[in-house]
Amino acid sequence: MDQIVNVNEFQELAKRALPKMYYDFYSGGTEDQQTLKENVEAFTRIMFRPRVLVDVSKIDMSTRILGYPISAPVMIAPTANHKLAHPEGETATAKAAAACNTIMIVSCMSSCTLEEVASSCNAVRFFQIYVFERRDVTAQLVKRAERAGYKAIVLTVDVPKLGRREADIKNKMIPPKLSNFEGLFSTQVKPSDGSGVEAFASRALDASLNWKDIEWLRSITKLPILIKGILTPEDALKAIEAGVDGVIVSNHGGRQLDYSPATITVLEEVVHVVKGRIPVLLDGGVRRGTDVFKALALGAKAVLIGRPVVYGLAAKGEDGVRKVIEMLKNEFELTMAFSGCPNINDITRNHVRTEDERLKSML
Numbered sequence: 001m002d003q004i005v006n007v008n009e010f011q012e013l014a015k016r017a018l019p020k021m022y023y024d025f026y027s028g029g030t031e032d033q034q035t036l037k038e039n040v041e042a043f044t045r046i047m048f049r050p051r052v053l054v055d056v057s058k059i060d061m062s063t064r065i066l067g068y069p070i071s072a073p074v075m076i077a078p079t080a081n082h083k084l085a086h087p088e089g090e091t092a093t094a095k096a097a098a099a100c101n102t103i104m105i106v107s108c109m110s111s112c113t114l115e116e117v118a119s120s121c122n123a124v125r126f127f128q129i130y131v132f133e134r135r136d137v138t139a140q141l142v143k144r145a146e147r148a149g150y151k152a153i154v155l156t157v158d159v160p161k162l163g164r165r166e167a168d169i170k171n172k173m174i175p176p177k178l179s180n181f182e183g184l185f186s187t188q189v190k191p192s193d194g195s196g197v198e199a200f201a202s203r204a205l206d207a208s209l210n211w212k213d214i215e216w217l218r219s220i221t222k223l224p225i226l227i228k229g230i231l232t233p234e235d236a237l238k239a240i241e242a243g244v245d246g247v248i249v250s251n252h253g254g255r256q257l258d259y260s261p262a263t264i265t266v267l268e269e270v271v272h273v274v275k276g277r278i279p280v281l282l283d284g285g286v287r288r289g290t291d292v293f294k295a296l297a298l299g300a301k302a303v304l305i306g307r308p309v310v311y312g313l314a315a316k317g318e319d320g321v322r323k324v325i326e327m328l329k330n331e332f333e334l335t336m337a338f339s340g341c342p343n344i345n346d347i348t349r350n351h352v353r354t355e356d357e358r359l360k361s362m363l
Contacts (some may be wrong), residue, residue, distance in 0.1 A: 007287050007308045007327050013315035014085070021171040022084045026310050029254035030163035035262065036254030039285030042262035045355040046294045051340030059333050060343045065279060065302055066152055066224050066245065068124045071101035072329045073344065074292060077253075077283045077304035078128035078154060078228075081176055083111030085314035091120035093313055096321035098123035100329070105154050105304065108141055113179045118148035126152040128228070130159060131213060133206045137184045142221050144180075153221055154248070155214075158229030160207040163256040214242040226281070231266050233273040236280075246279045253284055253306055264295060268354075271299030289331020293339065297352040 004010065015023050029036030061072040076097050083089035089111040097104035098121040105126040106117050114127060127145035131138050142153060167173075185204070217225060224245035230236050231251060239247050249267050251260045263284035271280050282295050283304035295303050305328065312320035341347050 004323065006331075007312075007324050010308060010311040010315050010320065010324060014311035017314045018085065021173055023314075024167035024171055025081075025084065025165075025173055026079075026307060026314075028165055028167040029258065030165050030256060031258040033254060033258065035251055035258050035260050038262040039251070039254055039264075040287060041285075042264045043285055043288070043291045043294060046264070046298075047353045047358070048290075048293075048335075048339060049351055049353055050338050051351070054340035054342065056337040056340065056342050058342060059336050061329065061333055061336065063302060063344050065103060065281075068103065068151060069101075070103055070124075070302070072292075072332060073296060073300075073302035074286075074325060074328050074332070075102055075281070075302050075304045076104040076309050076325075077306035078105040078107035078156070079306045079310055080107050080109035081111050081178075082310065082313060084176060085310050086317050088317060090117045092318040093309060093321050094123065094125065095121045096312075096318045096325065097125075099322055100325040102325060106150070108180055109178055110180060111176060111178070113182075114141070114145055114150070115148050116179075118150065125150050126154050126226070128154040128156060130156055130204075131206045131209045131217070132204050134185065134204075135206075135216075137181070138217075139220050140184060141180060142217070142223075146221060146223060150223070152224040152226060152245070153217070154226045154228050155217060156228045156252075157209065158231075158250070158252050158256050159205060160209065161205070163252070163258070165255060211238055211242055214244065218243065228283075230270060231260060231263070233269045236270045236273050240274065240277055244278065246281065247274070248281045248283060248304065249300070250283045250304075264291075264298065267295065267300055268298045286328070289328050289333070290335050292328060292332045293335040293347060294352055296344065296347045297349055298354075299349075 063073050082093055086092055091112055094104050094117050103124050105128050108129045127150040129141055226246035227239050227244050228248035228250050230247045230249055249263045249270050263282050267282050274280055279301040281302050282300040286303045286305050292303050308324045309321050312324035339351050
C-alpha cells in the first residue's frame with residue numbers, strides 16, 4: 001500500500017480485485033448516474049478562504065456524535081454485503097473503524113450478523129434499518145441491535161422502492177445471503193430477468209412508510225434515532241417535529257432518484273432550518289480531507305464514507321479500510337492547518353466560498 005497516495009486510488013485496485021458483477025454493484029448509481037457523478041464534482045466547486053498566521057502547531061480533530069467521542073469527523077456509512085468485497089466482511093470493517101476510533105454504522109443488509117460485528121471488537125456502533133412490510137422483522141432487528149450494544153438506530157427513508165440500477169439489471173445481480181434475516185424471512189430470489197437485488201427489495205420493503213411511523217419506531221426502542229435520506233429543509237423540519245435525534249443529508253450515494261441534488265449543495269439549507277437542535281451529518285461524494293472540511297464549514301457535524309470503505313476492503317481488507325480512514329484524517333488535519341483552524345470548532349462558514357457566492361460576486 002506504500003504506492004497508494006490518496007483514497008481515489010483504492011477504486012482502481014478494487015476494480016481489479018472484484019468480479020465485474022460485484023464491482024458494478026458497489027460502484028454504480030441509477031439510470032444516467034448524474035447524481036452519482038455530481039456528488040463528487042460538487043465538492044470541487046467549493047473554494048477555500050484560508051486564514052494565515054494562526055498557531056497550528058497542535059491540531060485537534062476530535063468531536064462527539066450523540067455524546068460519543070470520535071478521533072475525527074469521519075464515520076463509516078452503512079453499506080451492504082461486505083463479504084462480496086472480502087471474506088471477513090463487516091467484521092474487518094468494524095475492526096478498522098475501532099482502530100481509527102470512529103463510529104461504524106452497520107447495515108441491516110450486512111453479510112455478517114449484527115451480533116458477529118458487535119462481538120468482533122469493542123467500539124461504539126450504530127445500526128441501520130429499513131422498515132419492512134413485515135414490521136415484526138424490523139422490530140426484531142431493532143431489539144437485537146439493542147441487546148448487542150448498538151448505541152443508535154439509523155433509519156433509511158429514501159427507499160420506498162429500489163432505484164433503477166442499470167448495471168445490476170444487465171449483470172442480473174444475485175443478492176447474497178443476508179445473515180441478519182435468517183429465520184425471519186427468505187432473502188433468496190430467482191429473478192427470471194434483471195436484478196435480484198431489486199426483486200428482493202420490491203418484495204420486502206414497505207412503500208407505505210411515512211412520518212407517522214417514526215412514532216412507531218420510537219415506541220419500540222429507547223435508542224436515539226437518526227433519519228438518513230434528507231435532502232430538503234422541509235423534510236428536515238418534519239424530522240425535528242417527529243422528534244428524531246439526528247438527520248443525515250443523503251441521496252443514497254446516487255443509487256435512488258437520479259438528478260436529485262448533490263448532498264453538499266443542499267447541506268447548508270438543511271443546517272439553516274435545524275438551527276443546531278440536532279446534529280446534521282452528510283454522506284455522498286467525500287473522497288478527500290478537503291471535502292470533510294468543506295462539509296463542516298457548511299454546518300455538518302461529521303461526514304460518512306461509503307464506497308471508499310468498500311474499495312479499501314476489497315483491495316486490502318481491514319488494513320485497506322484503516323488506510324482509507326487514516327488518509328482522510330491526515331488530509332483533513334492538513335486542511336485545518338492551512339486554513340488556520342487548530343480546533344474543529346474553529347472551522348466556520350467564512351472558511352469556504354461556494355459557487356453561488358462566486359457567481360454573485362461577478363454580477
